[in-house]
Structure formats: structure tokens, C-alpha cells
Amino acid sequence: xxxxxxxxxxxxxxxxxxxxxxxxxxxxxxxxxxxxxxxxxxxxxxxxxxxxxxxxxxxxxxxxxxxxxxxxxxxxxxxxxxxxxxxxxxxxxxxxxxxxxxxxxxxxxxxxxxxxxxxxxxxxxxxxxxxxxxxxxxxxxxxxxxxxxxxxxxxxxxxxxxxxxxxxxxxxxxxxxxxxxxxxxxxxxxxxxxxxxxxxxxxxxxxxxxxxxxxxxxxxxxxxxxxxxxxxxxxxxxxxxxxxxxxxxxxxxxxxxxxxxxxxxxxxxxxxxxxxxxxxxxxxxxxxxxxxxxxxxxxxxxx
Ligand SMILES: NC(=O)c1ccc[n+]([C@@H]2O[C@H](COP(=O)([O-])OP(=O)(O)OC[C@H]3O[C@@H](n4cnc5c(N)ncnc54)[C@H](OP(=O)(O)O)[C@@H]3O)[C@@H](O)[C@H]2O)c1
Numbered sequence: 001x002x003x004x005x006x007x008x009x010x011x012x013x014x015x016x017x018x019x020x021x022x023x024x025x026x027x028x029x030x031x032x033x034x035x036x037x038x039x040x041x042x043x044x045x046x047x048x049x050x051x052x053x054x055x056x057x058x059x060x061x062x063x064x065x066x067x068x069x070x071x072x073x074x075x076x077x078x079x080x081x082x083x084x085x086x087x088x089x090x091x092x093x094x095x096x097x098x099x100x101x102x103x104x105x106x107x108x109x110x111x112x113x114x115x116x117x118x119x120x121x122x123x124x125x126x127x128x129x130x131x132x133x134x135x136x137x138x139x140x141x142x143x144x145x146x147x148x149x150x151x152x153x154x155x156x157x158x159x160x161x162x163x164x165x166x167x168x169x170x171x172x173x174x175x176x177x178x179x180x181x182x183x184x185x186x187x188x189x190x191x192x193x194x195x196x197x198x199x200x201x202x203x204x205x206x207x208x209x210x211x212x213x214x215x216x217x218x219x220x221x222x223x224x225x226x227x228x229x230x231x232x233x234x235x236x237x238x239x240x241x242x243x244x245x246x247x248x249x250x251x252x253x254x255x256x257x258x259x260x261x262x263x264x265x266x267x268x269x270x271x272x273x274x275x276x277x278x279x280x281x282x283x284x285x286x287x288x289x290x291x292x293x294x295x296x297x298x299x300x301x302x303x
Pocket of ligand 1 (some may be wrong): 005006007008011012032034035051052053054072075076104106139141145231301303
């Protein structure tokens, strides 16, 4: 049995969609946080159980009888909440007798300058220490996250203002989800950390130029100090300070490494950045939606 978490979210719902093409629904348990989705998932023939990362008992019950568990990282900007949630899920998996735990980490450096990577690195270390077979899936930066990486770029804005630049090996979220589903269903990668990233890195400046060419109007690109970035984004509160540390990490090349694994797992070339950007920019309101889903207090999704 395969247990999935995060199945109501962007990545997890796509993992579910793809895994259903690989294994029958009777072999999948969904550990569900958002109870509203229960009826729809049950109608698809899936076993649905309640599982809240902040409630260890619920996780133990949800994970019982599972062989493999996919832990989708908690979408919070609070490191403490994130790490505690992930530890709860790992401990519950061990108690419930799960054989193989998969964790969706982030493809930044192992000694990262980015605050957003701290909770992932702490979780990775904890997972390695628990004695259960694991696979750490370092997911590349979602192409769909471009507005946040471009300094909270909003629809109609004509300037990207960020406190640093470096390459990003962007990957389409649906490609990452499909590869994740294939790896979880197919097995292998025991006790490994693997990076699923796009085949080409674009700096933020190159990304801005690509967006300009798709929109047919100039979007300017400027570098500012960390303090200026935080000041300009003060409406985003503590998130701006937290997020500002992502840029020195980009400058250090932490998100720029490419490798062929994503395409190899998919058995086809990953979706190109230009084509996905074109789709996103042509969907009116989509970039705006992505931004609010990140910074929406209490439900913001940290990478
Ligand atoms: N690589 C990247 O560029 C990037 C970008 C953004 C995010 N991320 C990371 O990747 C993860 C998946 O991204 P996403 O876009 O799919 O995020 P998302 O759409 O916000 O989905 C997060 C999932 O976590 C569930 N969840 C929230 N609180 C929970 C709790 N207490 N217990 C159990 N489940 C809980 C949500 O359930 P509900 O429906 O009940 O809220 C939802 O299913 C995020 O959590 C984040 O850590 C990575």
C-alpha cells in the first residue's frame, strides 16, 4: 500500500493523478488534512484517512498498513512548525511499520544560505537518523513559483526588483509530480537523496527577459540591497525578511545545478520553461494567484 499526503495541494494532487495511472486505487491510502475533499477521493476508490501533521495520533492511524509513504513538506513559512510536522510524520511512519519513506525536499544547497532550506535540511537529517529506508526527493524550483522568485512580481508590474541573482533550474510542477509518482510507485533510490530539476538554468534576469518577450512589453530588472528589498515588500511582513535570504543562495549557485534525472524518470524531455511561462502568463490572474497562495498568512506555501 502507498500512502500519500498533501493530496489536496498543487504538487500532491498531481502526484495522485499520475500515480493512479501506475497503480490501482485499491493500493492507495490518502492521508487527508482537508476533510472537504474526502467524498471525492473515496468516490475514486481510494482509502481515505484523517492525518494532520500536528496531531501524531492521527498520523499513526492514517499510516497503519502502509508500505510506502510520501511526505509532502508542510507548506508553512514557520521553520519550527514545519520541522515538528515532518518529525511527527516520520515518527508515525516508523511506529506504523512503514518500510520506505519519501520526503519532498528542495533542490538548494546542502549548506544553504536560504532560510527556506533550513527546515528541509533538518528534516532530511532526522529522516536519515530514524533507521527507516528513505528517499529524499529534492524537488527543483517550480516554474509556477516564478512571481515569488522575481520579488513578488504581480500582474501588471513592469519591474523586477530583487536583492541578488543566480541560475535557477526551473521545473514544471506537474513534471515533478509525475516523476515523484513514478519513483514512489516504481521503487529504488533506497537511502538516497536525488535532485529532480530542469535541464537548463536561467538567471532571474534571463527569466525577466523571457517574460518581457512573451508579454511583448519591457519588464525592467534591478538589483537592490537586502534591506531595500525588505522595505519594498514590507506588506509581506516577516515573509520578506525570510525570503530575502533566498537571493544570496541563488548567487552562490545553489539552485543552478542541472542533471538529466527528471527527463530519464519521465521518459521524455521535461516541459520547457518558455512554453510553461507562456501558459502561465496567458492564464489571466494565474501569477497573481500564485503570489497570494504563497503569502496568504497562515496558509502560505514556503518552497
Ligand atoms: N519547489 C518549489 O519551488 C516549491 C514551491 C512552493 C512550495 N513548495 C513546497 O512543496 C510542498 C508542496 O507544494 P504545493 O504547491 O503542493 O503546496 P500546497 O498547494 O500549499 O499544498 C500543501 C498540502 O499540505 C497539506 N497540509 C497543510 N497543512 C497540513 C497539516 N497540518 N497536516 C497535513 N497536511 C497539511 C495541505 O492540505 P489542505 O488542503 O488541508 O491545506 C495541502 O494538501 C509545499 O508544502 C512546500 O513545502 C515547493
